[in-house]
Amino acid sequence: MSLSTEPTGRQQSSETTPELEAYTLLRQVHSMLETYNRYDLRGEDLTVPQFMILNYASRSGVPLSEISARMMCDNSNLTGIVDRLIAKGYVERRPDPNDRRVSLICLTEAGAEKLRNLRPRHHERLRRRMRSLSEHEVHQLRELLRSLYSGLLAPVEDDRNGQEAND
């Protein structure tokens, strides 16, 4: 059943593979950075997803679906978060005059100011937290992730007899 036709007769059923180790580490690093971000924002009247939306919005307005695409989430997730940002006065909804289906998410002056204040500090903290990697290693990591990301975007071919069916 789980007979692998790969030349390497490795049994990965209960073993740990380099791929699994890498993925586990990726989840852990992601979790820790997320936690740090949450703490950073705690005193700022913002949650992590709220800050992300703020980062993708603009004064002139951005369609909600464009933001959800960049955040890799569903439109339905953003409705509530935007509602809370509106309640806090950081963004507002405006209808798109060219397409009445679209509602544009616009930064208010307060939101733009918040962002001007927060974003540089956010970047600087991230830089400091990654100091355990040399400048070269950060570049290496970025390129590896970029390559992995591209590979994930291409739909994975189902293992139909392991035949190389490349389109």
Next chain:
Amino acid sequence: MSLSTEPTGRQQSSETTPELEAYTLLRQVHSMLETYNRYDLRGEDLTVPQFMILNYASRSGVPLSEISARMMCDNSNLTGIVDRLIAKGYVERRPDPNDRRVSLICLTEAGAEKLRNLRPRHHERLRRRMRSLSEHEVHQLRELLRSLYSGLLAPVEDDRNGQEAND
């Protein structure tokens, strides 16, 4: 301008640093792999966090707090997920005879069977999805993430200069 030897490199508000790019990619890769896992498990009567708990449980039982530590989440998160796993018959709670505060999470035979079935397929799919990286690159990625993880575990030295460096 992109010389990053001095922390006085302010005005990165709209700029992107290698660190930020790496982090953004890390979030995207994480999101895509999570989505794939969700689809894989959809027909299996399991959600992603439910599958994770199953992976950390054992026939002889594991304290809930040990599972939450490995998953880097709060105990309170697991109560509900374990409840649903119990409802599905995959785990059960048993009191620890040595410490009456502890409740051990035990795989049932059905849960163990589910895991025997799922885990090898899960690993194999992950391996396939990371095929865009060579074996060497997977090792590289793992080592970089390992190093980054260790660096994040060590408490970041005072970012008191973060205040004066801005505004």
Next chain:
DNA sequence: TAGAAACTGTTTCATTTGAAACAATATTGA
């Protein structure tokens, strides 16, 4: 042109998550 199909954002529902408060239990130290 009308109808079918696609797109955009919201609503609803179930699940997950983080945080705080809490009860029960265990450990420590005077």
Next chain:
DNA sequence: TCAATATTGTTTCAAATGAAACAGTTTCTA
């Protein structure tokens, strides 16, 4: 010993998330 402290897991609440159904709008096409 006994009272202060720490721990374990649960409950409660607010927020976030994924999925499905939906209404309003636009686009396609026969």
